Amino acid sequence: MATNDSIGTPEQLRNPNYTPSLGKAIPLGIQHVLAMFVANVTPAIILAGVAGFGFGSNSPHFPELLYMIQMSMLFAGVATLFQTIGMGPIGAKLPIVQGTSFAFLPIMIPIVAGKGIDGLAALFTGVMIGGLFHALIGTFIGKIRFALPPLVTGLVVMMIGLALVKVGIQYSAGGVPAIGTPEYGSLLNWSAAIVVILVTLGLKFFTKGMLSISAVIIGMIVGYIYALMVGILTFDAIAGSWNNSASFALPQPFKYGFEISAAAIIGFCLMAFVSAIETVGDVSGITKGGAGREATDKEIQGATYADGLGTSIAGIFGGLPNTSFSQNVGLIAMTGVMSRHVVTIGAVFLIICGLVPKVGSVIRTIPIEVLGGGVMVMFGMVVAAGMSMLSTVKWDRRNMVIFAIAISVGLGLQLEPGAVQHLPDTFRVLMVSGLLPAAVIAIVLNLVLPKNIDDDQVQELSGGFDADNQ
Numbered sequence: 001m002a003t004n005d006s007i008g009t010p011e012q013l014r015n016p017n018y019t020p021s022l023g024k025a026i027p028l029g030i031q032h033v034l035a036m037f038v039a040n041v042t043p044a045i046i047l048a049g050v051a052g053f054g055f056g057s058n059s060p061h062f063p064e065l066l067y068m069i070q071m072s073m074l075f076a077g078v079a080t081l082f083q084t085i086g087m088g089p090i091g092a093k094l095p096i097v098q099g100t101s102f103a104f105l106p107i108m109i110p111i112v113a114g115k116g117i118d119g120l121a122a123l124f125t126g127v128m129i130g131g132l133f134h135a136l137i138g139t140f141i142g143k144i145r146f147a148l149p150p151l152v153t154g155l156v157v158m159m160i161g162l163a164l165v166k167v168g169i170q171y172s173a174g175g176v177p178a179i180g181t182p183e184y185g186s187l188l189n190w191s192a193a194i195v196v197i198l199v200t201l202g203l204k205f206f207t208k209g210m211l212s213i214s215a216v217i218i219g220m221i222v223g224y225i226y227a228l229m230v231g232i233l234t235f236d237a238i239a240g241s242w243n244n245s246a247s248f249a250l251p252q253p254f255k256y257g258f259e260i261s262a263a264a265i266i267g268f269c270l271m272a273f274v275s276a277i278e279t280v281g282d283v284s285g286i287t288k289g290g291a292g293r294e295a296t297d298k299e300i301q302g303a304t305y306a307d308g309l310g311t312s313i314a315g316i317f318g319g320l321p322n323t324s325f326s327q328n329v330g331l332i333a334m335t336g337v338m339s340r341h342v343v344t345i346g347a348v349f350l351i352i353c354g355l356v357p358k359v360g361s362v363i364r365t366i367p368i369e370v371l372g373g374g375v376m377v378m379f380g381m382v383v384a385a386g387m388s389m390l391s392t393v394k395w396d397r398r399n400m401v402i403f404a405i406a407i408s409v410g411l412g413l414q415l416e417p418g419a420v421q422h423l424p425d426t427f428r429v430l431m432v433s434g435l436l437p438a439a440v441i442a443i444v445l446n447l448v449l450p451k452n453i454d455d456d457q458v459q460e461l462s463g464g465f466d467a468d469n470q
Contacts, residue, residue, distance in 0.1 A: 007020050007024050007028075007337060008020055008337075013336050013337055013338060013339075014290065014291045014292065014336075014338050015291075015338060015339070016093065016094050016095060016290075016291070016338050016339065016340045017339075017340070017341075018338070018339050018341075019339060019341040019342075020337070020339060020342065025339070025341065025342050025345055026345055028335065028337055028339075028342045028345075029342050029343060029344070029345030029346035029347075029348075029349060030345075030346060030349055031210055031213070031214075031331065031335075031346075032095075032097050032328050032331060032342070032343055032346040033346045033349050033350055034210075034213075034214045034217055035097075035213050035214060035325075035327050035328055035331050036076075036097055036099045036325045036327060036328055037217055038216050038217050038220060038374055038378070039099060039100075039102070039216070039325070039327070039378055040072055040073065040076050040099040040100050040325075041069050041072045041073065041100070041363055042100075042102075042371070042374075042375055042378070043072070043100045043101070043102060043104075043105055043108075043320050044065070044068035044069050044071070044072045044100065044320060045065065045068075045069070045371065046105060046109075046164075046167055046375075047068070047105070047108055047109070047112055047123075047320070048064070048065040048068060049175065049176060049368075050109050050112055050113050050114075050176075051112040051113070051114070051115055051116055051117070051119055051120070052114055052115070052116045053065060053116055053117060054175075055175055055177075055367075055368040055371075056174075056175045056176075056177040056178060056368060057177050058177070059116065061116055061117045063244075064117055064120075065364060066245060066357055066360045066361060066364055067255070067318060067357075067360075068318065068320075069360035069363050069364065070249070070251075070354050070355075070357055070359075070360045071251060071314065071317055071318045071319035071320075071354065072099075072100045072319060072320060072354075073350050073351075073353045073354035073359070073360070074251060074317075074319065074350070074351055074353075074354025074355060075310065075313065075314035075317065075319035075322060075354070076097075076098055076099045076100060076322060076347075076350050076354075077347040077348065077349070077350030077351035077353075077354060078310060078313065078314070078347075078351065079098035079306065079307075079309075079310025079311070079313075079314070079322040080096070080097055080098045080343060080344075080346065080347035080350065081344065081347045081348075081351075082098070082306035082309060082310050083096040083097075083098060083303060083306045083324070083340075083343075084096065084340040084341070084343050084344045084347060085340075085344060086302065086306070089298075089301070089302055089305060090302060090305040090306050090309055091302045091303070091305070091306040092283055092295075092299040092300070092302045092303035092306065093299070093302065093340060094283065094286055094287070094299060094303070094338075094340055095286060095290070095328075095332055095337075095338060095339060095340045095342060095343040096282065096283065096286060096303060096306075096324050096328075096343070097324065097325045097328035097343055097346065097347075098306070098307070098310055098322045098323065098324060098325065099322060099323070099325045100319075100320045100321070100322060101275060101320070101321050101322065101323040102160055102164065102378075102379075102382060103156075103157075103160050103271060103274060103275055103278065103321075103323065104268065104271050104275075104320070104321045105160070105163070105164060106159070106160060106163040106164070106414075106433040106434060106435040106436075107264075107267040107268065107271055107430075107433050107435065107436065108123060108267075108320070109163075109433070110263075110417075110428075110429040110432050110433060111123050111126070111261065111263060111264050111267070111429060117256060120256035120257075120318070121256045121257035121258060121259035122259040122260075122261035122264050123256075123261075123264060124254075124256055124315045124316075124318055124319075125258050125259050125260060125261065125264065125265075125315070126261060126264025126265050126267065126268045126315075127268060127311060127312070127314065127315030127319070127320060127321055128312050128315030128316055129265050129268065129269075129312075129315075130264075130265065130267075130268025130269050130271070130272055130311065130312075130315075130321065131268075131272075131308045131309065131310070131311030131312025131313070131314070131315055131321065132308060132312050133268070133269045133272050133308070134268075134269075134272035134275065134276060134304070134307055134308030134311055134312075135304070135305050135307070135308025135309050135312065136308070137272055137273065137276045137304055137308065138276075138301045138302075138304035138305040138307075138308065139301075141276055141280065141300060141301060141304050142297060142300070142301075144273065144277075145277065145280065147443055147446075147447060148273065148274070148277045148443065149393075149446065150389050150390065150392045150393050151390070151393045151399055151402060151403065151442065151446060152439065152442045152443055152446060153274070153277055153278070153281075153389055154386050154387070154388075154389030154390035154392075154393065155386065155390065155403060155406055155407065155438060155439070155442050156274050156386070156435065156438070156439050156442075157278075157382060157385055157386035157389060158382075158383055158386025158387060158389075158390065158407075159386070159407070159410050159411070159434060159435045159438050159439075160382055160386070160435060161379050161380065161381075161382030161383030161384075161385075161386060162383060162411060162414070162434075163414055163433070163434055163435060164375070164379040164382070165376070165379050165380065165383070167375060167379070168372055168375040168376035168378075168379050168380075169372070169376070170372070171193075171368050171369065171371050171372030171375060171376075172189065172190060172192075172193035172369055172372030172373060172376060173185040173186075173189055173190065173369075173372070174186065174189045174368065174369060175368040175369075175372075188230065188232065189232075189369045190369070191226075191230070192223055192226055192227050192230070192232055192367060192369040192370050192372075192373065193223075193369050193370070193372045193373035193376065194373065195219075195222060195223050195226045195373065196219045196220055196222070196223035196370055196372075196373025196374055196377075197219070197373045197376060197377060198219075199215075199218065199219040199222045199223070200215045200216050200218075200219030200373070200374070200377050201215075201377075203215035203218055203219065209334070213327070213330075213331055213334065216374050216377060216378060219373065219374060219377075220366065220370055220371070220373070220374045223367075223369075223370035223373055223374075224366060224367070224370055226370075227367045227369070227370055232367045232369065232370075233365065233367050237365055238362070238365050241361040241362070241364055241365050242358060242361050242362065244361070245357040245358050245360070245361035246357045246358070247356060247357070247358060248355060248356060248357075249355065249356075249357050250355070251317035251318065251319075251354075252317065252318070253316050253317055254316065255317070255318045256318060261426075262426040263425065263426040263427075263429035263430055264429075266426070266430060267429070267430055267433065267436065268321065270430075270436055270439070270440075271321075271435075271436070272308070274439060275307065275321070275323045276304050276307065278323060278324065278326075279300075279303050279304055279307050279323060279324045280295075280300055280303075280304075281326075282303075282324040282325075282326055282329050283295045283299055283300050283303045283324070284300075285326070285329040285333075286329050286332055286338075287299070289329065289330075289332055289333030290332045290333065290336065290337075290338035291338055303324065307322065307323055307324065310322040311323075326385070328343075390403075398449055398450075398451065398452070401445075401449070402441075402442055402445045402446055402449065403442070405441055405445065406437075406438045406439075406441040406442040406445070407438060409437050409438060409441055410434040410435060410437050410438025410439075410441070411434060411438070412434075413431055413432055413433075413434045413437060414432070414433075414434035417432035420432060
């Protein structure tokens with residue numbers, strides 16, 4: 001969607017405080033929601049599946065998935081309002097869209113794995129405390145950026161994607177509960193995922209504007225219709241889910257209880273650093289792409305406060321960690337509309353969706369194979385985004401060694417979690433995420449290794465492979 005004078009003058013479009021007419025602002029605001037909708041609710045669906053009460057589990061607690069989907073929408077909207085409207089020093093007062101973060105999934109999965117709803121008390125307590133720590137980072141965010149250069153942040157983002165690509169394959173084949181059955185990996189299951197992938201890629205590369213931006217959600221709608229046509233999903237199942245859900249429901253504080261887990265708290269606090277740096281990048285991207293200027297220290301600090309506060313409040317009510325959504329940064333650059341009030345309208349739309357369980361009841365009927373096609377694309381794009389960040393790194397011998405050791409340990413522990421089974425539970429949970437050990441190793445080595453490493457040492461380590469001589 002190109003900018004035009006009917007929305008506002010070029011000067012108005014670059015002004016965060018400008019409000020287009022409601023007839024223009026409402027579609028633009030809903031556009032922002034469509035761009036992040038699937039990615040926002042996916043972490044809740046994945047966690048429910050890992051815990052054992054998600055799609056296909058036949059668990060009596062399956063309805064709890066509906067509540068988690070609700071909270072994902074509701075508190076993405078609330079956190080977005082913190083950013084766009086602000087409260088004193090809290091919020092950047094910029095068009096920043098907040099949403100449930102994939103980044104925390106590798107930390108959250110080991111906390112809840114196989115525990116059903118019993119694992120949620122520790123999870124959401126960790127979200128709440130980690131969010132408060134995240135807000136605290138806002139007071140010194142400028143002083144820690146040096147410790148997280150693109151080598152570290154790019155590695156972390158790539159590790160997030162690598163930790164999750166397995167989920168996309170499992171979902172596309174029929175979901176974890178189907179493993180070991182003849183239906184798992186059937187051509188019928190895979191056909192639904194492939195339809196989603198093909199439609200998403202077609203829209204992404206052969207269309208422009210909103211069709212391209214909303215490629216994933218449109219691909220999943222087409223996949224949903226396909227699943228109805230081939231019998232993976234029935235109209236009776238949709239009607240049953242719709243009829244069994246309320247028209248309006250308020251969030252419940254501490255719905256799953258309160259439980260202190262050292263692994264959860266340490267994990268969320270450490271990941272807060274990574275999320276905070278990601279937000280710095282998004283704020284900078286918005287001000288450069290939308291207004292052609294650098295972000296101010298006040299904007300970056302306010303955005304970090306809002307990140308943490310939004311996450312902490314979400315944790316109280318059973319919502320997952322929030323962070324700024326990068327795909328919406330691209331949408332602002334594409335439309336050229338910098339108005340924070342447009343994004344405020346999108347936030348209100350998300351809040352309304354979060355208060356109406358019937359919206360979540362429809363999302364809950366999405367066949368897991370259809371979701372698999374969508375998340376394969378999304379998680380693959382997370383890996384690609386990490387690689388893009390790494391492409392800005394100067395690949396000298398020192399950085400090659402740092403990257404090699406960090407990814408070997410991190411990816412290795414993800415693939416073989418049994419290797420640390422004798423560690424205390426707290427450390428075992430943190431280690432098998434793979435993400436935290438990789439990040440810590442990369443940060444520490446980047447700070448302590450000398451700037452120049454002898455060429456012969458690297459040649460010996462790399463078995464003769466050397467990027468400078470390929």
